[in-house]
Amino acid sequence: MTKDAILSHRRLGIRCDHWLNVMDELNIGAFVADRHRRITAMNLSAQALLGLRENEVVRRDCREVFTGVPCTVDCVIHHPEAAGTHDPDLEVTDEENRRHLITRMATPIYNGRGEISGCMTILQDHSPITQLIDRLHYEERSLKIILNNLDVGIFTVNRGGLINFFNRAAETVTGYDRHQVLGQPCAMVFSGEDAADLRLLKDSIASGETRSSRQGSMVDRDGVTIPIRANYIALRNEKDVIVGGLATFHDMTLAHQLNRAISNRYTFHDMIGKEPAMRKIFEMVSVVAPSVATVLIEGATGTGKDLLAKVIHSASPRRTNPMVKVNCAAIPENLIESEVFGYVKGAFTGADRDKPGRFSEAQGGTIFLDEIGDLPLSLQAKLLRVLEDKEFYPLGSRHTQKVDVRIVSATNRQLRSLVDQGLFREDLFYRLNVMRIELPPLKERRGDLPLLIRHIVRSLCAARGVTPTAISEDTMQILLNYDYPGNVRELENILEHALIICRQRMVRPEHLPDYVRQVQEPVAGRAPSPLPEQRLDREHRRILSALEKAGGHRQKAARLLGMERTTLWRKMKKYGIRT
Incomplete structure (x- = not known):
């Protein structure tokens, strides 16, 4: 080596030492290697980061120190245009056995003649940043868990x-x-x-x-x-x-439910439904309720006859007076007269005092005669007199008692047929049948099912004092396909069963009774009743949007929609959607 080369090399070493010290001040690791890949100097930050001492690496080939990754020295010396680029991350362990993720960036070192004599490699430790990002992600996840x-x-x-x-x-x-x-x-x-x-x-x-x-x-x-x-x-x-x-x-549903329970009043809006048949009933109730006419409610078991009677009373001028219910099928025939019309002291053995009947209790209000088709013939004549003369004889009394009540009756039987069979008085039938309202079975109002399900779930959760539980898409589909022979009452029982079994925030198919889960598709040969047009259109748009976001991938789209892939396939077939 010539004298000029030696001096140039020494000056280079001095300059490199200066920059290595600068890097130390910035807590950045760095080392210098000659053009033969031999390490000539390494600052303290790099030594601490790599867990090595300078005397352990000086004069060693950098490929022996950094194994398993490309050599930055070779890269920069032979391709100086690559200076400043980042090499693949390197994972190392320091003196205290802590792991670090390091990025290496090399730059060439030139001598006095403009020739590359070596390179300086900077070691950037990303561990603090990675740890910070991990901590932020952890805190974000923790916050979301809390909020959820x-x-x-x-x-x-x-x-x-x-x-x-x-x-x-x-x-x-x-x-x-x-x-x-x-x-x-x-x-x-x-x-x-x-x-x-x-x-x-x-x-x-x-x-x-x-x-x-x-x-x-x-x-x-x-x-x-x-x-x-x-x-x-x-x-x-x-x-x-x-x-x-x-x-x-x-x-605030729970608070409203509690207020309603305290006031014990029913409003027209307690009845849920958008189907034409139900809208027609609502229109009729709004006309019938303010009148004094007798009302006959017909409908299968569980269709809501009891609720409709309460709505009629609540919307009538008599709403501030009592509404008294009599279940004609639940009272033994030998007791029903005394129960309905009352009795006087001495009327029969054990009658040691006067006892008012249900008609007296309903004075000024409404009496609801449920299951009127089961009323004994012997009592039908006495009821007819109440309707015609507004008076009756309590059992054992020779004095009539005036009464001012409105009569609302209900039956799950065909009264006209009972009249033809001689089991029900025709004149009483006409007196009771001034205004007739027929409640449709639930299977004929499928468009109301989503509304009813959400309303019932909210009511049941409010009664238990808990936040309303959600219904999964698959569960809703099963509930929409079931026929409900027990009508609304059966729907309430099914949902109550599911909410008791469910320990999560969402009701899923496994929470439903077995006999309901068996019905997965609409009954063969019968097209399912259409849901409201607006809901169908919204569901159609949701499916198209999910498929677009998922790039046409059905499994991903189903996950976005929160439903099973088979359910999505069925809905796509229903709407004629192709991918």
Whole structure:
């Protein structure tokens, strides 16, 4: 080596030492190697990072130190244009047996003649960043777990009002799956007459202040109005800049149920239904209820005759007076007269005092004669007199008692047929049949099933004092396909069974009774009754959107929709969707 070369090499070493010290100050590892890949110097940061001493690596080939990865020295010396690029990450263990993920970046070193005499390699430890990211991910996951297990509905939006978080309670209350609403405007969730509350969320984002709304309501995915109370706050980043907003909302159904139970009053809206047959009944009830006419309610067992009678009384001018129910089929024939009309002291052995009957108890109000078709013929004449003369004789009395009651009767039998068989008085039949309302069986009002199911689930959960439970898509499909020979009463029993068995926030097929799960498809030879057009159109759009997001992959689309692949295939076939 010439004298000039030796001096140049020494000057190079001095400059490299300077930069190695600079790197140490910045806590960045670095080492220098000559053009023959021999390590000539390594700073303290690199030694600590690699768990090596300088005397252990100096004059050693860098390929012996960094095994199993490409040599940065070779790369830069032979391809100087690659300087500054990052080589694949290298995993090492330091002196304290801690693992580090390192990125290597090399740059050539030139001598006085402009020739490459070696290179400097910088070792960038990504472990602190990786650990920070892992910790942030852990904290985010922990926060989501906490938020998802709260009974209050929570969603967050960005400054543009698009939803970017939606917890499980929000799914339960609204009926929307989080995959359906993420990235959508928050107005999709808070819709209905009280959607003006969203202005409070926008105000909160604009002002940075918390906003509380008065009690309002929202319309869920199935069109059911739910009473809620909501609060809104602005979300800020670490620089205190507002980046979005958070809404919390409580389902007030339970409170409303409790208030209703306390008042013990029934309103017209306690009856649920959108099918034409039910709308016709609602129209008739609105006309019949204010009148004094007798009403005969006919319908199969479990169709809601009892509830309809209560609705009629509640909507009538007599609503502040008693409504008394008599089950004509449940009282023994030898006791029914005394039970209905009462008796006086001495009327029979053991009658040691006067006892008013059900008609007396209903004075000024309504008497509901359930199962009127089972009323004994001997008592039918006495009931006819009440209808004609507004008076009756208590058992054992020679004095009539005036009565002012409205009579609503119900039966699951055909009274006209009983008249023809001589089992029911024809004149009484005509007196009772002034206004006749026939309740359809549940299998003839399938379009009402989604509304009824959600309403019943909310009512049952409210009675238990718990947050309403969601119904999975597969479970809903099974419930829609079942025929319900026991009508609404059977539906209530099925859902109560499922809610007792279910220990989660969502009812799934395995929670249903076995005999219901066996019905997976509509009865052969009978086309299923169409659901409301609006719901069908919305479901059709949801499926198309999920398939588009999943790139036509059915399994992924089914997962986005929260349903089984077979259910998705069946719905695609139903709507004529092809991929």
